Amino acid sequence: MNPIKGLLKKDYRISRFLFLTWIGAMLVMLSFGIGMSAYTNQPAGTLTVIVLLGLSLAVFAPVMMLSMLVTEGKNQLWLYSPRSSYSLLLSKFAIILIYQLITQVLLTIYTAFSMYWFGKAVYEQLSIGLFLELAIFVNIGLVLLGIFLTCWITFYWTIYHALKRYPKIRNFRWLVIIFIFFGYNLLETLVLRIDAISTFIFKYNLDLLPLTSLNYEDESWNVLIDIVEIPIIPFFYFVILSLFLFYIASKLLAKKVEV
C-alpha cells in the first residue's frame, strides 16, 4: 500500500462511523419528508428537508474536519510520519470531499425525485436541462463553501495546538482563536465600508446561472427564476484566502505542533 493510499484509508477509518451516522440521520430525515408530503399531499415535507439538509451541508465539511482533527489530537500519531504536513491534511480534505459529494448526490437525487415524480402534481415543472444546470451550480457552490470553511477550521485548530508550546498563553488559547475570528471579520467589514474598495470588488460580475426559488400561490407551487450575478473579485479572493489558510495550517503543523 503506498503512503497516500495508507493515509486515505486511515482517514476513512477514523471518520467512517461519524459519516455513516450522518448518512443514517439523513436517510431518516429524507424518509420523514416523504412521509410528511404523502400525508399532507403537499411538497412542504420534502421541501423542508431539502432546505434543512442543504443548509447543513454548508457546515458538514468543517464539522467533519474538526471531528477528525480532535481524534488525531488525542495522540498525534499522525504526525509520526515522514509525509509532508500538506499530505497529512490533504488526505483528510480528500476523504471529506468524497463524503460531501456522496451526500450532495443523494440530496440532488432526492430533490429530483421530489420534483419530477413525487411532486409532479404540485410543482410547476422545471425543464430537466435547467434543473441539471441549477443542481451543478448549487453543488459546486456547496463544495467550495465547504472547502473554504474547512480551511478556516484547520487553520484555527493548528493555531490552537501550536500555542500549546507557549505557557503564558496556553490557558488563553481559545481567546486567541476568538480574537482572530472577530478581528478578521471586523477588518473585512471595515474594508468593505470603504466605497472605493466596495465598488471595485463588486465591479465585475458574472451572470452565471438562474437562481430559483419556490413560491406557493393559489394552492400551487411555482418556480421563480432569476439571474444570479457572481462577483468575480471576491470569488478569487476567497480562493486565495483558502490557499493561504491551508498553507499556514500546514506550516504550523510541521513546525509548531508537537506530540
Added chain:
Amino acid sequence: MSIKMEAVTKKYGKDYALKNVSISFEKGRIYGLIGPNGSGKSTALKLITGLAFPDEGSVSFNNQTVSRKTSDSIAYLTELDMFYETFTVQETIDYVASQFTDFNHEKATLLLKEMKLDTTKKVKTLSKGNRGRLKLVTTLARDAEVILLDEPFSGLDPLVRDSIVKSLLRYLDFDHQILLIATHEINEIEPLLDEAIAIYYGDIIGQEKVEELREEQGLSVLEWFKQLVEKFEGENK
C-alpha cells in the same frame, strides 16, 4: 551515522525538560538513557524523532537538522498508546507499513506470530500487555537506522518483558543500527547496554561504558546511577 544533540534546552512551562544538553549517539551501539520519571528521557527521544522541537540548541541526524521527515529513518516506540482505537491489529500494521518504506513485512509476520497477537482483534480490545507487544511489532519490523524505545517495559508483566528483550536480541542488527532505550527500569536492560547515560531532571549527569563500569569500577548501572544522583544532589544543595 550519528545523532547529535547540541546545547539543547527544552522547557514545558516553567519546568526544564532538558537543560543545555549535548550528547551524541553512534552507529553499532546500544545506549540506555536512564533516569527517574519526569527526568527528560521521553522529551529527548521526541526531539530526536522530530516530534518536538528544541527551544534552544539543535538536534541533527547524519548532520541534517531533525524534522518530521527524519522519522523515515527512525523507528520510535512511544511510552504512550499511539494507536487508533478502532483499528484492528492488522490495520495498525498496514498503516505503519504504508508510511515507512523500511517496513519489513516478513519480520512483522514473524514478530506477530512470536508475540501471539491476533491480527483480527481491535486495538481497543487488547490488554495492556498486548498493546505493548503491538507497539514492539510496529517498531522492530522496521529496518530503520535508529531504534528509539521509550519505556518499553512500562506496566508489563515479567513474561512480556522477557519476550521484548528476546525480540530485541533477535530482530535488531546491532552492528548497523543505533538503539537507544529510555527507561527507569534499569535492571531489565543492563545486560543489553554498551553505554549508560544518566539523566536527572533535565541534566545529563553521567555517561559511562557499561563494560568498563562493571570491570573497572565493579558497579552495576543502578549502583552507578545512585552514586551520581547522590553526588549531583550534594553539589546542588
